[in-house]
Each structure stands twice: as C-alpha cells, then as structure tokens.
Amino acid sequence: MPRKSRSTGRITLDDVAREAGVSRITASRALHGGRVVGAELVARVQQAADKLGYVPDPAARALASARSTQVPVLVPLLSNALFVDLLEAVHRVLFPAGFQPMIGVTHYDPAEEELLLRNYLAHRPAGLLVTGFDRTEAARQLIAQSGVPCVYLMETTDAPGVHCVGFSQLEAGAAMTEHLLSRGRRRIAFAAAQLDPRTLLRAEGYRRTLQKAGCYDSRLELLCPERSSIALGARLLEELVSTRPDIDAVFFNNDDLAQGGLLAAHRLGIKVPERIAIAGFNDLAGSDQMLPPLSSVHTPRAEIGDQGARTLLQLMSGQTPAQASIELAFQLVIRDSS
Amino acid sequence: MPRKSRSTGRITLDDVAREAGVSRITASRALHGGRVVGAELVARVQQAADKLGYVPDPAARALASARSTQVPVLVPLLSNALFVDLLEAVHRVLFPAGFQPMIGVTHYDPAEEELLLRNYLAHRPAGLLVTGFDRTEAARQLIAQSGVPCVYLMETTDAPGVHCVGFSQLEAGAAMTEHLLSRGRRRIAFAAAQLDPRTLLRAEGYRRTLQKAGCYDSRLELLCPERSSIALGARLLEELVSTRPDIDAVFFNNDDLAQGGLLAAHRLGIKVPERIAIAGFNDLAGSDQMLPPLSSVHTPRAEIGDQGARTLLQLMSGQTPAQASIELAFQLVIRDSS
DNA sequence: CTGAAAGCGCTTACAG
DNA sequence: CTGAAAGCGCTTACAG
Structure with a gap:
C-alpha cells in the first residue's frame, strides 16, 4: 500500500x-x-x-516542551587539568539527573564564547554553566534573553539575581604571598601567563599584600599573555633570574609554570628553596612529586563543579537555591619548595 | 483574543x-x-x-529530518592530554562544518560507554566518533542498528566496512624497544598502567621485540591496572629498582609515568641515562623540559582527530572515503634520557 | 524550479 | 485523575 x-x-x-x-x-x-x-x-x-x-525522543520532547535536557558547560580550556576536574564533577551530578552536559571550549576568547552560546542556546538548553563573568555584551544579552537558568563558576559576585559558585581569587593570591613573606622572603616575583580575569585577580592579591608589607616592586611582576605551559614556566624563571638576580621567591600563577620554573632552576643550579622559593597555584597532578615538592594553592574546582551543578539543578526545577553566591575555601599546600 | x-x-x-x-x-x-x-x-x-x-531550531529539524547535527565523540579520559589534543582537532573540523561535537567520557569502562551510547543515539546524531574497538556486544549492536555513520579512532583494522584512523600501537611499542636495544640496553623493563587494549598492544610490541633479540624476561613487565599518573610512575620505578636491581632501562607506557619515574630516579640518586635509560610514550607537554629531557614516542593524535573528523564528514554527506582504514605514522623522539 | 499537505514524536492547555 | 485536539518548527514526498 x-x-x-x-x-x-x-x-x-x-x-x-x-x-x-x-x-x-x-x-x-x-x-x-x-x-x-x-x-x-x-x-x-x-x-x-x-x-x-x-x-x-529528545528532539520531539524539546520541540513540544520548548526545553531540552542539554546543559552547555563553557570552560576556557581542556589543557588545564583544573577544568577537567571541574567537568568531571559537573558530569557526575548532571548526568544521573537526566541532563546531558555539553562541553564547550572557549579558549579564553569572548568572541568564541559568544559563538558557542549562540549555537547552544538554539538547542533550547535546560540550563547553562559558564566560567567567570568576563564576556561580551552580546553574550550577556543572549544569556539574559534566553531565560535559561545559568550558574557562573570559579568566581563570585554579590550582584543580585546572579547565581555563582567560586572562591576568592584575590584572597588566594594574597594568601600565598603572605606565606612567602612569613618565610622571610622580600623580593617576591609574580610570574603569570594567559592573563585571564582570574589571573589578574590573583596578581592583584599579590600586589596588595606586598604593598601593605612595603615590599612591592612592579618590576618583579612578569605578566605574559601566552598560554600557560611547563616550557613557558622554564623561560620565565630564566628571564627572572637573569634580569632580576636579587629575587628570593617566585610565585607562579599556575602549577605548570611553577613546575617548569623548578626544572629550570635545577638546570641552572639554583637551589630551591635555599636561594629562591618557588610556589605555584591550583595544586595540579605531579606537583607533589617535584624536586623539591612544590608548594601550591589547592583550589576547590571539584567542589565548584559539584555545587554549581546542584545549584543549577535547583534552578532548573524551579526552586530557589538557599544562597545565590557560594564562596568556597581554597587551601594553602605548603611543601618543600618554599 | x-x-x-x-x-x-x-x-x-x-x-x-x-x-x-x-x-x-x-x-x-x-x-x-x-x-x-x-x-x-x-x-x-x-x-x-x-x-x-x-x-x-535544531530540535524541529532533527524531528522532521530524523537526523540532528550532533556528533558524539567518545574518549576514555580527559585527564590524558592525548585525548584533549584529539578533541581539539575534531572540534576544529566539525564545528565549522555545522556539527556539534558532544564530548563523552567513558573512563575506559565499556559499561559506561554503552550507557552513553544509548543516551546519545536517542538524539539521532549525524555521526559518531569512538575510541578503539573494545566495547560491549550491546554497544556494537547499538552502533550498527542505529545506522549512524561511525569512525573509529586511535587503532586500525582491516575489517570490511569499518572506517578507522589510527596508528600501529604494536609497532610503536616495538620501535621504542628497538631503540633501547640499539643503545646497548639488554635488561629493559616495561611499566604500564590502565591496561587498556592499546596499552596491551604496545606491551605486545615490546615483548615480541625483546623475544626476537633473545632478551625477553617476563619478570621485567610491570603491568598495573591503576590509573596512569606521575605519582604512580614514581612508585613503579622505585619498585623496579628494588626488586630488579639489574635493569638498565625502563620503557614507560605513558609520559606521565615516565616523568614520575625520572623524578623518582633523581630522588634515589640513580643516574639517567647512565645507569638506567628511561623512555616514555605519547610525548606529552613537559617531557622536553625534564631533567634530562625525556625520550618518547610522539603519537599523531591531532592528525587522527583531524582525519577522523574529515572521514566522518564524508560519510555523513553520503560520500565514500577513499580509504576505509587510515594508518598514520608515529615518531620516535629521542632526547637525553635514553 | 516552486508550493500545499502531511507528518516527525512529543507536551500543553482545555475539558470533563 | 484521564483524554481529544492542537501545536511546537521544521522537512519529506508528491504534484505541478
């Protein structure tokens, strides 16, 4: 027939x-x-x-209900283990609850984030998870106009109606700087790459702490827009010791840089921590194995992913989370390098 | 009204x-x-x-056409930089062509892969990218019955109708072993974690090469089912030198293990490569910065992602790729550790 | 080369 | 607490 x-x-x-x-x-x-x-x-x-x-059929359901089960999760990079930990935690909460996290990588590029947002929002996502607050005005509009519940990860704000889970990047930067001061260091350099907003907040924490202690010297700040890597960390250390030979500590903005710095110090025969103390940030895999083991700031990325996803779950089900802004604790992990 | x-x-x-x-x-x-x-x-x-x-509206389109623009990409892990490189390459090809790669992480667990597949297939994906050939029978059926074009990454096969892009894991394992032999090493240990199918293929390459050379000793094979990490590599080296003190080389199955092994050797005062040569696999970030710089096998993961995605693009548009099976070259990167 | 009709598989008001 | 009708926004045959 x-x-x-x-x-x-x-x-x-x-x-x-x-x-x-x-x-x-x-x-x-x-x-x-x-x-x-x-x-x-x-x-x-x-x-x-x-x-x-x-x-x-998710397509039919999305069409009829004007809402899918997809949840875009926008992170800057996959090559920083930080975000992998974050995504794992998000997945562990969202997937069992029937939602599909869709990983989007922005490469720290607001234009790329906007493009991804435009694309993903067309899919009528159930919710949205994004990193930080730094984005184009158009992206902001897209999020607002979509009406899709959104949780901001990694940083916090008191702005009304904004749901966020993070930690104080500034205080974390300050805390490690204070630790170095407490060990008697006075010529403390700061070496950073990427220069994303959170990096700059940590730099600000470093700056304020040293200013308060009367030790601040802007020439000890090495801010490099390149991508963070072990190799770059090595280069930055070499540059620092050759141009500022009197430094007694380097606070690297991420552990990969710090690991590279440590290796370069070795190569140059510079004793760590005797001559120069070295500290990193994020406490990534391998830092505890370095020679000497690397001091770092352990950041609560898994918990950010977990709580961020849970907050989003509440928003998606129409509930109001108890707190709009959740600030979690970071942890100083002092090993032998400082 | x-x-x-x-x-x-x-x-x-x-x-x-x-x-x-x-x-x-x-x-x-x-x-x-x-x-x-x-x-x-x-x-x-x-x-x-x-x-x-x-x-x-992607949902409406998917419903009407019985096909979406989504392309699930299933990888074992995000914590191995290998797969991050692969995903980046896939994204660079698929996204501009109007498809949405959906990253799925299987944690090397066939049951988890099956679950993801069941979920993703309900979305009527346009295509499918999966890692290797090791999966449950049900997963195989799901893929076959879905009729969704699929490309297999990382390994190759001659099985008819199977589209795949990879390199010879076995030959790569053999090549590094041959290199170690050529440097006069005879007591060559093999240290591996995870024990996924590709690891076992590399082990087989190591084994055959040593057998051919008359140097094989099964007691020098250290196969550990745990997850690969720098810390585990350190432990494996310590175990090897204490239980098999006569070894003159260690071939680690992944660079994170090798980096950990190198650091442990340092701690123990073991000269590398003088007393023990150390080699890794995959040539990950930082290996060129180690002390001494680490010899490794550079694997063509970016190219696998690129060509795999291009092959899929052809299949999705109804074309027949020139080759069903694409075998790419790996590259021995000999630095100072061997 | 263009269009009117039907339908993809589901859910949302509206009745009862 | 249950159901008949309509509709979500698009594409696929079928005609012309």
Whole structure:
C-alpha cells in the first residue's frame, strides 16, 4: 500500500500507550510528571515502556516542551587539568539527573564564547554553566534573553539575581604571598601567563599584600599573555633570574609554570628553596612529586563543579537555591619548595 | 483574543518566508539544499534570514529530518592530554562544518560507554566518533542498528566496512624497544598502567621485540591496572629498582609515568641515562623540559582527530572515503634520557 | 524550479 | 485523575 509513511521504525510513546491500554498523553504523564496519574497506571505504563525498550525522543520532547535536557558547560580550556576536574564533577551530578552536559571550549576568547552560546542556546538548553563573568555584551544579552537558568563558576559576585559558585581569587593570591613573606622572603616575583580575569585577580592579591608589607616592586611582576605551559614556566624563571638576580621567591600563577620554573632552576643550579622559593597555584597532578615538592594553592574546582551543578539543578526545577553566591575555601599546600 | 498560543516568541522559518515573499518550504530549501532553488531566491531568503536574525531550531529539524547535527565523540579520559589534543582537532573540523561535537567520557569502562551510547543515539546524531574497538556486544549492536555513520579512532583494522584512523600501537611499542636495544640496553623493563587494549598492544610490541633479540624476561613487565599518573610512575620505578636491581632501562607506557619515574630516579640518586635509560610514550607537554629531557614516542593524535573528523564528514554527506582504514605514522623522539 | 499537505514524536492547555 | 485536539518548527514526498 502506497502509504506516505515517514516512519523511522522507532518505538514511540503511542506504542507504549497502546501496550499499556491508555492514551498517549497519560503515558507521557506516567513516565514523567508522575504526580497526577494513578499509581497503578504509572506502574502499568512503566512496565510497557520497559517491555518495548522505549527511549523518548529528545528532539520531539524539546520541540513540544520548548526545553531540552542539554546543559552547555563553557570552560576556557581542556589543557588545564583544573577544568577537567571541574567537568568531571559537573558530569557526575548532571548526568544521573537526566541532563546531558555539553562541553564547550572557549579558549579564553569572548568572541568564541559568544559563538558557542549562540549555537547552544538554539538547542533550547535546560540550563547553562559558564566560567567567570568576563564576556561580551552580546553574550550577556543572549544569556539574559534566553531565560535559561545559568550558574557562573570559579568566581563570585554579590550582584543580585546572579547565581555563582567560586572562591576568592584575590584572597588566594594574597594568601600565598603572605606565606612567602612569613618565610622571610622580600623580593617576591609574580610570574603569570594567559592573563585571564582570574589571573589578574590573583596578581592583584599579590600586589596588595606586598604593598601593605612595603615590599612591592612592579618590576618583579612578569605578566605574559601566552598560554600557560611547563616550557613557558622554564623561560620565565630564566628571564627572572637573569634580569632580576636579587629575587628570593617566585610565585607562579599556575602549577605548570611553577613546575617548569623548578626544572629550570635545577638546570641552572639554583637551589630551591635555599636561594629562591618557588610556589605555584591550583595544586595540579605531579606537583607533589617535584624536586623539591612544590608548594601550591589547592583550589576547590571539584567542589565548584559539584555545587554549581546542584545549584543549577535547583534552578532548573524551579526552586530557589538557599544562597545565590557560594564562596568556597581554597587551601594553602605548603611543601618543600618554599 | 483567547488564542491557544504556545508560541515561544522565536523567529521561525515562516517569518523568514513571509519577509522574503516565498513559501516556507522554499525558504527551507534556499537556506540549506540550495541547489534546486533559483539563485535570486536564495539570496532574497538569505537576506531575510539575516535581517530577522533567524536561527534554525535544531530540535524541529532533527524531528522532521530524523537526523540532528550532533556528533558524539567518545574518549576514555580527559585527564590524558592525548585525548584533549584529539578533541581539539575534531572540534576544529566539525564545528565549522555545522556539527556539534558532544564530548563523552567513558573512563575506559565499556559499561559506561554503552550507557552513553544509548543516551546519545536517542538524539539521532549525524555521526559518531569512538575510541578503539573494545566495547560491549550491546554497544556494537547499538552502533550498527542505529545506522549512524561511525569512525573509529586511535587503532586500525582491516575489517570490511569499518572506517578507522589510527596508528600501529604494536609497532610503536616495538620501535621504542628497538631503540633501547640499539643503545646497548639488554635488561629493559616495561611499566604500564590502565591496561587498556592499546596499552596491551604496545606491551605486545615490546615483548615480541625483546623475544626476537633473545632478551625477553617476563619478570621485567610491570603491568598495573591503576590509573596512569606521575605519582604512580614514581612508585613503579622505585619498585623496579628494588626488586630488579639489574635493569638498565625502563620503557614507560605513558609520559606521565615516565616523568614520575625520572623524578623518582633523581630522588634515589640513580643516574639517567647512565645507569638506567628511561623512555616514555605519547610525548606529552613537559617531557622536553625534564631533567634530562625525556625520550618518547610522539603519537599523531591531532592528525587522527583531524582525519577522523574529515572521514566522518564524508560519510555523513553520503560520500565514500577513499580509504576505509587510515594508518598514520608515529615518531620516535629521542632526547637525553635514553 | 516552486508550493500545499502531511507528518516527525512529543507536551500543553482545555475539558470533563 | 484521564483524554481529544492542537501545536511546537521544521522537512519529506508528491504534484505541478
């Protein structure tokens, strides 16, 4: 028979409803909302769905309900283990709850983030997780106008209506600087790459602390826009010791830089921490294995991912989280390099 | 007026069609297929779409066409830089072509991969990118029955109808072993973690090479199911030198292990390469900065991502790639540690 | 080369 | 607590 069938052969809600002897809409409600349907029917429909191996069509659902189960998660980079830890934690919360995290990488480029946002928002996401507050005005508008619940990760703010989970980048930068001062260091250099907003906040924490102690010297700040890497850390240390031979400490803005710096110090025969103390940031894998083991700031990225995702879950279900802004603690991890 | 409107306020194809003065279907064709529509109309429709800021609804499109623009990319881990490089390359090819790579992390767990597959396949993906050939029978069935074009990454096979891009893990393992032999090493240990199928292939390459040379000793194979890490590499080296003090080389299965091994050797006062040569695998970031710089096997992961994505692009557009199986070259990178 | 009709698989008001 | 109707926004045959 020449039927105009475009059927995909897929098992649909109608099949389930027929099997269970109810209407399609009752089947739909039994499978989701649950509440308004009789308990007996819910069981019957569930059983039919299981028997037939029914898998709901996300596209149809998204179209009909104007909302999908996708949750874009925008991070700057995958090559910093920090964000991998964050994503793992997010996934562990969102996936079991029935949502699909979609990882988007912005490369610290606001234009790229805007493009991704434009794309992902077209998919009618259920929620949105983004990194920090630094973005284009257009991106801000896109988020606001979409009406999609959004949680900001890594930094915090008191701005009303903004849900965020992070830690104080500035205080973390200050804390490590204070530690170095407490060890008697006075000529403390700061070496950073990438120069994203959070890096600059840490630099500010370093700066204020040294100013307060009367030890600040702007010539000891080495801010380099390149991508952070072990090799760059090595170069930065070499540059510092050759141009500022009187430094007695280097605070690197990320552990990969610090690891490279440590290796370069070795190569140059510079004793750490005797002549120069070295400290890193983020406490990444391997830092505890360095020679000497590297002092660092352990940042709560897994917990940020976890709590950020949980906050988003609440927002997506229409609840109001107890706190709009959650500030978590970082932790100084002092090993032998400082 | 009490209209039963469920409108989302979104700009639809109808709006574009009205603006351009054509029918909805012509607008649809003008925006995509392009071919059968008059060039003048295409321009008119395109202009209308731009003017209104039209963004097609992926859900509606997926529902109507039984195919989305999503492309799940399943990798074992994000904490191995290898896969981050792979994903970057995939993204660079797929995203500009209008597809959305969806990163899925399997943690080397076939059951987890199966679950992800079941989920992602419900989204009617346009294509599929998976790592290796090791999966559950159910997962294999899911892929086959879905009819979704699929490209297998990292390994190759001659099995008919299977599209794959990779390199010979076995030969790569053999090549580094041969290098160590050529430097006069005879008591060569092999230290591996994770024990995924590709690791075991490299172990097999090591084994065969040493057997051929008459140097094989199964007691020098240290296979550890734990996750690969710098700290584990340090432990493995310590174990090796204490239980097999006569070894003159260690071939680590991944650079993080090798870096840890190198650091442990330092701590123990073992000269590298004088007393023990150390080699790694994958040539990850930082290996060139180690003391001494680490010999490794540079694997073509970026190219695998690139070519794998390009192959998939062809399959998705209905073309037949020139080659079903693409084997790329790895490269021995000999530095000072061996 | 262009269009009117039907349909993809689901959910949302509206009734009962 | 359950159902018949309409609709989400698009594309696929089928005509012309």
